[in-house]
Amino acid sequence: MSVVPESHRDLLERPLFAHLATIRPDGLPQVNPMWFSWDGEFLYFTNTTVRHKYRNVTTNPQVAVSINDPDQPYRYLEVRGVVERIDPDPTGAFFLTLADRYALTLDGPPADAEHRVVYLVRPTSTSHQ
């Protein structure tokens, strides 16, 4: 059983932007919009090992995401969770899967493919409106 309420599951299924909040090693919050996907168990994000966010989630795996509905802006879902796994994505395959989900046509893998990783976030609690 997922902690994600049935009423707001569509916000994870649609290619919306997730504002991903992480905590920096100095304890300050960081947040920015990210591509993601959802398979009913994990939220998946693409990132690289040379980004601040990688340093954040490897120091503190606790994260939270906020997604609102562009068609009904007062409708939103917050998911709190933990980065349970970080998988390498050295060919950029997962990046390309996400690009396709977001209808972005690319010529090939990203230039930084060798540093690409996938964050698997397990939701632990949610809030919504």
Next chain:
Amino acid sequence: MSVVPESHRDLLERPLFAHLATIRPDGLPQVNPMWFSWDGEFLYFTNTTVRHKYRNVTTNPQVAVSINDPDQPYRYLEVRGVVERIDPDPTGAFFLTLADRYALTLDGPPADAEHRVVYLVRPTSTSHQ
């Protein structure tokens, strides 16, 4: 001089939703969409003293917000800052000012006006794309 880049100032001037990340007393991040306004010095948010967020920012005033451009979704601004002041808003006057900014017509002050407060967030740094 504001730390907000001229190129992305419009994202603070338009009535967009700011995904406000705070840190809970247990150290976990929390994030959700919020109304806000901006006067060139502070970001202003309405909240109440009975919300989790109030407990968060009175424990740890460090916050971050993420705002993306609905017309160009890869364009965004992240503002990190500190809740420098919390002003009472017992008549809900600031709440009504924000409602007007967001084109929401209300019959009068919110039912929870007596608990309403205004967070004044001073930006300390930004990132953008």
